[in-house]
Amino acid sequence: MKKFVVLFALFTMVMSLFSITITMTAGAVGKELEVLNEQVAMFMEEYPEIEVRVLPMPNSATDRHDLYVTYLASGTPDPDVLMLDVIWPAEFAPFLVDLTNDYDYFELDKFFPGTVASNTVEGQLVAVPWFTDAGILYYRKDLLEKYGYEVPETWDDLYTAAKDISEMEGINGFVWQGARYEGLTCNVMEFFHSFGGEIMKDGKVVVDDPKYYENNIAAITFMDKLIEDGVSPRGVTTYMEEEGRRVFQNGDAVFMRNWPYAWSLANSPESPVAGKVGITVLPKGPGPDGRNSATLGGWNLGINANSSPAEIEASKKLIKFLTSHEQQVYKAVNAGQTPTMIEAYNDPRTIEANDFYADLLDVFLNAEPRPISPIYNEISYQIQTAVHQVLTQQKDPKQAIDELARNLKSLE
Amino acid sequence: MKAKSDYKKADIWLAFWLIIPTLIAIGITAFYPLGQTIYDSFFKWSLRPGFQREFVGFQNYINLFQDARFLNSLWNTIYFTFFSVLIEFLLGLVTALILNAEFRLRGLVRAAVLIPWAIPTAVSSQMWKWMYNDQYGVISLMLYNLGIIEQGTPILGTPGLAMAGIIAVDVWKTTPFVALLLLAGLQIIPNELYEAARIDGASMWKQFTSITLPVLRPTIGVTLIFRTLDALRVFDVVYIMTQGSVGTETLAVYNRSLLMDNIFSPRGLFGYGSALSVVIFLIIGIFTVIYMRSLNIKLD
Numbered sequence: 001m002k003k004f005v006v007l008f009a010l011f012t013m014v015m016s017l018f019s020i021t022i023t024m025t026a027g028a029v030g031k032e033l034e035v036l037n038e039q040v041a042m043f044m045e046e047y048p049e050i051e052v053r054v055l056p057m058p059n060s061a062t063d064r065h066d067l068y069v070t071y072l073a074s075g076t077p078d079p080d081v082l083m084l085d086v087i088w089p090a091e092f093a094p095f096l097v098d099l100t101n102d103y104d105y106f107e108l109d110k111f112f113p114g115t116v117a118s119n120t121v122e123g124q125l126v127a128v129p130w131f132t133d134a135g136i137l138y139y140r141k142d143l144l145e146k147y148g149y150e151v152p153e154t155w156d157d158l159y160t161a162a163k164d165i166s167e168m169e170g171i172n173g174f175v176w177q178g179a180r181y182e183g184l185t186c187n188v189m190e191f192f193h194s195f196g197g198e199i200m201k202d203g204k205v206v207v208d209d210p211k212y213y214e215n216n217i218a219a220i221t222f223m224d225k226l227i228e229d230g231v232s233p234r235g236v237t238t239y240m241e242e243e244g245r246r247v248f249q250n251g252d253a254v255f256m257r258n259w260p261y262a263w264s265l266a267n268s269p270e271s272p273v274a275g276k277v278g279i280t281v282l283p284k285g286p287g288p289d290g291r292n293s294a295t296l297g298g299w300n301l302g303i304n305a306n307s308s309p310a311e312i313e314a315s316k317k318l319i320k321f322l323t324s325h326e327q328q329v330y331k332a333v334n335a336g337q338t339p340t341m342i343e344a345y346n347d348p349r350t351i352e353a354n355d356f357y358a359d360l361l362d363v364f365l366n367a368e369p370r371p372i373s374p375i376y377n378e379i380s381y382q383i384q385t386a387v388h389q390v391l392t393q394q395k396d397p398k399q400a401i402d403e404l405a406r407n408l409k410s411l412e
Numbered sequence: 413m414k415a416k417s418d419y420k421k422a423d424i425w426l427a428f429w430l431i432i433p434t435l436i437a438i439g440i441t442a443f444y445p446l447g448q449t450i451y452d453s454f455f456k457w458s459l460r461p462g463f464q465r466e467f468v469g470f471q472n473y474i475n476l477f478q479d480a481r482f483l484n485s486l487w488n489t490i491y492f493t494f495f496s497v498l499i500e501f502l503l504g505l506v507t508a509l510i511l512n513a514e515f516r517l518r519g520l521v522r523a524a525v526l527i528p529w530a531i532p533t534a535v536s537s538q539m540w541k542w543m544y545n546d547q548y549g550v551i552s553l554m555l556y557n558l559g560i561i562e563q564g565t566p567i568l569g570t571p572g573l574a575m576a577g578i579i580a581v582d583v584w585k586t587t588p589f590v591a592l593l594l595l596a597g598l599q600i601i602p603n604e605l606y607e608a609a610r611i612d613g614a615s616m617w618k619q620f621t622s623i624t625l626p627v628l629r630p631t632i633g634v635t636l637i638f639r640t641l642d643a644l645r646v647f648d649v650v651y652i653m654t655q656g657s658v659g660t661e662t663l664a665v666y667n668r669s670l671l672m673d674n675i676f677s678p679r680g681l682f683g684y685g686s687a688l689s690v691v692i693f694l695i696i697g698i699f700t701v702i703y704m705r706s707l708n709i710k711l712d
Contacts, residue, residue, distance in 0.1 A: 094461040180657035235546030237569035377673040
């Protein structure tokens with residue numbers, strides 16, 4: 001017996017010399033964590049010498065940011081693989097392993113160019129896109145049909161249909177994310193871009209540039225008008241993703257702006273609007289500058305620069321595995337998370353599980369990133385505050401844009 | 413201070429050695445971080461790798477008092493503190509007087525009153541946030557039925573109303589605590605005092621102002637210090653319900669934003685955030701001294 005124990009101890013010691021343990025942070029929204037655990041199990045089967053520990057994180061992106069700040073500022077070598085929001089790479093770049101030379105290893109040519117660009121900081125690749133996100137328009141097929149409206153192509157179409165139907169049905173017209181937080185910045189970008197406006201370009205503040213100034217004001221005026229005229233409930237100024245989704249899924253709104261995650265929930269068996277929901281690109285703004293625009297969201301995988309070389313090697317293998325075509329399809333089918341590899345959308349398994357993906361491929365392809373900057377948090381705060389003050393009747397649109405321009409320029 | 417101690421020299425030495433571990437623990441956990449924060453507040457620096465620490469003297473403090481966001485959050489904090497502490501104190505006093513009276517099931521009522529205080533603030537804030545919801549919120553419905561707000565008013569998205577909503581949550585949560593502290597003070601007042609007063613023909617109000625309030629004064633002082641210090645650094649309820657939007661940002665919420673959201677900022681905001689921490693510390697310190705002086709409280 002004693003001999004056996006000694007032998008066993010020796011065996012594990014020898015094994016541990018060749019095996020390595022890495023930790024990765026992960027989200028736990030919906031079926032995300034469950035699916036990731038299955039994927040990690042597959043990975044460990046393929047690479048028995050690597051053991052992966054999954055560390056779930058809080059749901060709110062702000063709380064995750066706080067968590068990472070603590071990890072990275074303290075210089076701990078754990079966790080090795082970090083799940084990063086699309087707006088973080090510029091800020092966290094100094095703490096991440098430079099992956100520029102591994103470009104071909106991760107087959108990044110096969111990814112959406114926008115997702116790769118958002119992980120490139122001053123020419124350096126610091127993370128690999130894992131799944132993507134873009135703002136899309138949800139609408140009630142049954143209600144549009146009932147009142148003879150087409151799927152809206154412009155914001156004005158949406159305004160008319162939403163106002164008309166909501167008044168006749170006694171429900172809300174259009175819900176979106178209007179609380180003062182990161183989600184509002186995403187919505188603002190979409191409104192501004194679709195009206196032909198712009199806040200920053202190539203790292204320069206252009207919000208009051210004559211080329212964009214009028215369009216920016218038109219966009220913010222339109223957002224305000226939605227609330228003033230009752231097309232959007234006044235409560236949108238307190239809504240984040242879930243507040244709006246609850247209203248829409250309850251059957252209390254005609255249109256909703258949200259991320260793709262809401263699709264499977266809106267169509268789940270217990271949802272009152274299951275089967276009645278359509279999905280499309282966000283509408284165009286008026287005038288010659290009007291275009292469809294969706295803000296790029298999504299999550300990436302980067303490696304902690306404080307990890308040991310062996311851990312970094314193992315982490316690269318894990319990231320390659322998780323971002324491979326096969327695993328992206330697996331994730332899309334089982335967790336409904338949108339792939340970053342273009343080919344994954346043509347896979348019959350993906351198409352079968354998420355038939356709306358095909359219509360939205362264009363949206364994901366052309367999704368527009370938020371400003372890439374190491375002081376992104378401050379930029380976003382200024383944008384949120386300026387617009388939120390208009391939406392809550394504290395400033396008028398022109399005043400807010402002028403002030404935003406001044407504040408953003410003082411950050412330069 | 414007594415000139416001559418009753419203790420033997422050996423006893424004093426023993427006491428000294430026994431107190432050393434405590435002093436070290438306090439030094440490490442309280443004074444060292446405080447000193448470090450004060451030191452950091454004189455620099456422009458961030459935790460971004462390769463950032464050059466730059467000595468700026470009092471510049472961070474000067475900038476702070478020209479920063480509209482700081483001045484707003486300072487005003488919001490004082491506003492919140494004044495109203496929440498005032499309302500909590502008055503409601504708490506009334507509650508304590510009621511609970512001090514003899515009635516059936518008094519023990520049960522005393523325990524039940526404490527429930528709001530036992531719920532973690534994060535949980536109650538989320539709960540109230542739902543009750544304030546513009547479409548499904550029960551409080552919104554009640555206020556609408558009473559004709560106080562229009563239908564569909566987002567309480568937490570309306571300037572002015574949002575702060576009132578936050579104060580209401582704080583009052584709901586903390587009044588039991590205030591009542592409990594004051595109740596403890598009430599119970600040390602001997603009944604004979606009231607009996608004597610009644611015999612002398614003192615009215616209920618006279619009894620209250622001449623017996624209850626004076627005896628209760630030290631308790632009131634401690635209660636007000638506790639509450640004011642808590643209110644001045646209010647964070648969780650504000651952050652969870654509004655993230656500090658529509659005029660509800662308090663000093664602690666702004667401080668979190670500087671130290672967490674912008675910790676790696678190339679603009680070097682860590683020192684600035686430290687300066688804000690020091691200012692919060694000073695404000696709380698000043699309030700404490702004012703209270704202790706005006707209420708004649710001694711800590712020994």
